[in-house]
Amino acid sequence: MHDIKWIRDNPDAFDAAMSMRNAEITAARLIEIDAERRRLMTEHQELLARRKSISGDIGKAKKSGENADDLMAEMGGLKDRIKAAEDGQASLNEQLDLLLTSFPNILDANVPKGADEDDNVEIRRWGTPATFDFDVSEHFDLGEKLGMMDFATAAKLSGSRFVILRGQLARLERALAQFMIDLHVNEHGYEETTTPMLVKDDAMFGTGQLPKFAEDSFKTTNDMWLIPTSEVTLTNQVAGDIIDVARLPLRYTALTQCFRSEAGSAGRDTRGMIRQHQFAKVEMVSIVDPDQSDAELERKTGCAEEILQKLDLPYRTMLLCSGDTGFSAMKTYDIEVWLPGQGRYREISSCSNTGEFQARRMNARCRTQGDKKTRFVHTLNGSGLAVGRCLIAVMENYQQADGSIRVPDVLVPYMGGLTKIAAVN
Incomplete structure (x- = not known):
């Protein structure tokens, strides 16, 4: 707005x-x-x-x-x-x-002009994709052969774009989420937060999901919305508030289930876990002094990148062009992880500075103590990371010739000492 x-x-x-x-x-x-x-x-x-x-x-x-x-x-x-x-x-x-409220945020001056993702600009690249001496598989083939990834039963229960994880793969997903939260809280200075997954119209409006993108989310019969991301709940915590500048920045992180209708994605990523109606995500949100939002975006992106570095997963960081930047964002970095099964990089995190765009919609302001004048805060959000897609990346990058999956060293303590996921005979 x-x-x-x-x-x-x-x-x-x-x-x-x-x-x-x-x-x-x-x-x-x-x-x-x-x-x-x-x-x-x-x-x-x-x-x-x-x-x-x-x-x-x-x-x-x-x-x-x-x-x-x-x-x-x-x-x-x-x-x-x-x-x-x-x-x-x-x-x-x-x-x-x-x-x-219907037109998008004004872009940062450094955002390149472009039509779509093909015009995004690579900023940096980390890690070297591994070479394999066997034919690599995609995550869904690996998971199904292990007997731990079940799309058929999920479809029986809920329809397409759902999955059931079992056994060690379910534990690996939980381990990834716990590892991410621990890193953000213990090393990155975020406050762990548990938020509702059902919200009112005002919360969805505040972060820009309504009215323009209503069809992308699920609405209940009593007019509540299932959150498409905990960005909605974490950011709206300050809706209507006037915050003492001395308290800023506020940094929150949360692990939640997220729900998206995937409207308009028919025919895209129909197999596997890349594009689901329900998925787990660790979110990072910052509420900052307007003068600090540029630096906070770089910091937040670095926090997401560190997850992949500690997991030893190759990735590249892209600055999105004008045609690919989201409605509420003024500048966005996408982090794309290497998936050997697909032979390409795929998005695993999106970190955005929305400036005062969301704060205006939420009427969230800040003020220096003793000063009568207020300013709109700046809000930022970023995936840290999408847990399901991170699971996919670990499975494909750590796959072995016998179909087993080696557990990344940093996750072994979260897996009770388990170093390899293999089919149970």
Whole structure:
């Protein structure tokens, strides 16, 4: 959500920013609506003032015995005009708010222009993909042969894009999540947080899922939403708050189940765990002083990268172009892990700086102690990491010729000393 005052003062900059986003809305249209809205506001105030004045004049006329018919007639006409101004103002407020919430965030100046993921820019690369002296398998073949990854039974229970993990693979997924949380809490300074997985409309609106992306999420019959990511709950903790700058930054992390309808993904990643309706994810959210958000994005991305480094999983970090940057983000880094079964890098984390975009929607502000003026905080979010996709990466990168999976050294303590996952005869 954007400041209409800023748009009035910077129409060319706004149009240039929306052009980068391929958005059709223009500053001129917003300014036109705003001008009429403000005209009606002024008219409304003038009509109220006139009504008050006439009321006094009527009282004086009656007290002095003068004829007040004309004043009474004017008073009667004012009622309809005041109502019309109120209704018109309310309608334009609603129209303007709807438009202001429908266009995406303004991109950071360093975001490259581009159409889609093919125009993203590689920033760095870590690790060297391993070579194998046998034909590598994708994760779903590995898991099914181990007897620990069951898509058929999950489909019987819930339909497509669900999975059941069993035995040592289920434990490996749990180990990955615990390892991630421990690292973020003990070394990266995040506060471990348990949040609801059902939220109201306001929370989804605050982080930008509503109204534009309603079809991407699941809604219950009592009008609650299943969270698509704990970014929603972690960020909205400060909705409506004024935070002392001395308390910033606030850093939160959570392990939750996430739920996405995957609208528009028909035919994409139909096999395996890459694109599921339900999946586990460790999220990192930061609430920071506006002057610190650029540095916080670099820090957050580094926190996600360290997970992969400790797991010894090759990856590359990409700066997303204008056409691939998400609706709420002003700048995003995607981290893509190497999957030997697919022979390519796939996204495993997305770290974004949303600037004040979400804070405006949530009315989350900060203030220096003793200062009356407030500023909108900046909010950032990042996957640290998507647990299911991390499981896929471990399975494919640590697969052995006999179909077993070696457990990464850093996870052995979380696996009770187990060093290899093999089929149980």
